[in-house]
Amino acid sequence: MFDLFARVFGREDASKDVAKERLRLVLVHDRASLSPQALEELKNDLMNVISKYLEIDQDGFQVDFSRHEETMALVANIPVRSVKRRTL
Amino acid sequence: MGVAIVITSGKGGVGKTTTTANIGAGLAQAGSKVALIDADIGLRNLDVVMGLENRIVYDLVDVVEGFAKLKHALIKDKRFENLHLLPAAQTRDKTAVSPEQMKHLVESMKEEFDYVLIDSPAGIEQGFRNAVAGADKALVVATPEVSSVRDADRIIGLLEANEKHKPSLIINRIRPSMVKRGDMMDIDDMIEILAIELIGVVPEDEAIVVSTNRGEPAVMNANSRAGEAYRQITRRLKGEDVPFAKIEEESGLFSRIRRMIGGFKG
Numbered sequence A: 001m002f003d004l005f006a007r008v009f010g011r012e013d014a015s016k017d018v019a020k021e022r023l024r025l026v027l028v029h030d031r032a033s034l035s036p037q038a039l040e041e042l043k044n045d046l047m048n049v050i051s052k053y054l055e056i057d058q059d060g061f062q063v064d065f066s067r068h069e070e071t072m073a074l075v076a077n078i079p080v081r082s083v084k085r086r087t088l
Numbered sequence B: 001m002g003v004a005i006v007i008t009s010g011k012g013g014v015g016k017t018t019t020t021a022n023i024g025a026g027l028a029q030a031g032s033k034v035a036l037i038d039a040d041i042g043l044r045n046l047d048v049v050m051g052l053e054n055r056i057v058y059d060l061v062d063v064v065e066g067f068a069k070l071k072h073a074l075i076k077d078k079r080f081e082n083l084h085l086l087p088a089a090q091t092r093d094k095t096a097v098s099p100e101q102m103k104h105l106v107e108s109m110k111e112e113f114d115y116v117l118i119d120s121p122a123g124i125e126q127g128f129r130n131a132v133a134g135a136d137k138a139l140v141v142a143t144p145e146v147s148s149v150r151d152a153d154r155i156i157g158l159l160e161a162n163e164k165h166k167p168s169l170i171i172n173r174i175r176p177s178m179v180k181r182g183d184m185m186d187i188d189d190m191i192e193i194l195a196i197e198l199i200g201v202v203p204e205d206e207a208i209v210v211s212t213n214r215g216e217p218a219v220m221n222a223n224s225r226a227g228e229a230y231r232q233i234t235r236r237l238k239g240e241d242v243p244f245a246k247i248e249e250e251s252g253l254f255s256r257i258r259r260m261i262g263g264f265k266g
Ligand SMILES: Nc1ncnc2c1ncn2[C@@H]1O[C@H](COP(=O)(O)OP(=O)(O)O)[C@@H](O)[C@H]1O
Pocket: B009, B011, B012, B013, B014, B015, B016, B017, B018, B019, B045, B172, B173, B174, B202, B203, B204, B205, B206, B208, B209, B212, B226
């Protein structure tokens, strides 16, 4: 009953919508055959490339899939410490 | 020349064996010559679901190894004119046969039967590869739960990579009351996610448990809602355009589903 109450007042999603959302995300990984391990490697490669130009906060570095409306995006959050001084 | 159909799912316990037994009995009831192959070697079950467990003499592995002739291993179901079962071996494992051997066997059975239905084991390993090796078509069974849908997606990917298989979806154990209150994915949700053709929706039904207790497939029970769903799947397999209606009582939901799917055409 409380469930229904919460839902009517928009405080809780129907559990099937939660299920759908979670499935969408997990299937992106599955279909791209990008295992959590592969994603970790991608993250490291990305971090190395970016580190050539910027000094970044490695602990705050985040890469993950995210859904925007009907499309999937790979979203990276890269906290920058400082821009490296040009040597040339 | 008949057609070979594999019933598969990835996840265990979602209703592959139940579906194989019911579609097999349904097709036989409708006049087709049908053979069922239990490809779940080591975990034989189709025999008990069909109520034929006391009549096994030889099994699939005996036939593949040339120890028994196919006609001696096939068990004839006395309740139906034209239904036969080739049981799995119980004391062997999946590696006892190879995909090539299965393909050979299924090819030869297609010459004699209109339909050869293959009950696949769970998983994506050799047991699965054996089961799909000789199949012309695949039916993927999934229940409206995240783990089952995820595994179904994986299986669909493997089948489509194989190209010759065009999988169709059977949604099993759907519970209208849960769908209604938003606590279970509905048919539209499942099709949207899996993006394959739907061939049937089987409701959760106590009659399935009762029929399994008795070894009498639910299609034989005129009053079972699951039995009715399997009768409809049978007709769709035979190419009839059977509208997706009256499986659940919720009218709003169903008019939506009908619009979305527009009927399955063989
Ligand atoms: N529509 C249904 N309603 C109720 N019980 C079901 C239904 N479909 C399957 N079951 C039950 O679920 C269990 C697993 O089914 P089974 O066909 O053996 O699955 P699988 O072959 O995929 O492992 C069995 O106990 C069966 O009776």
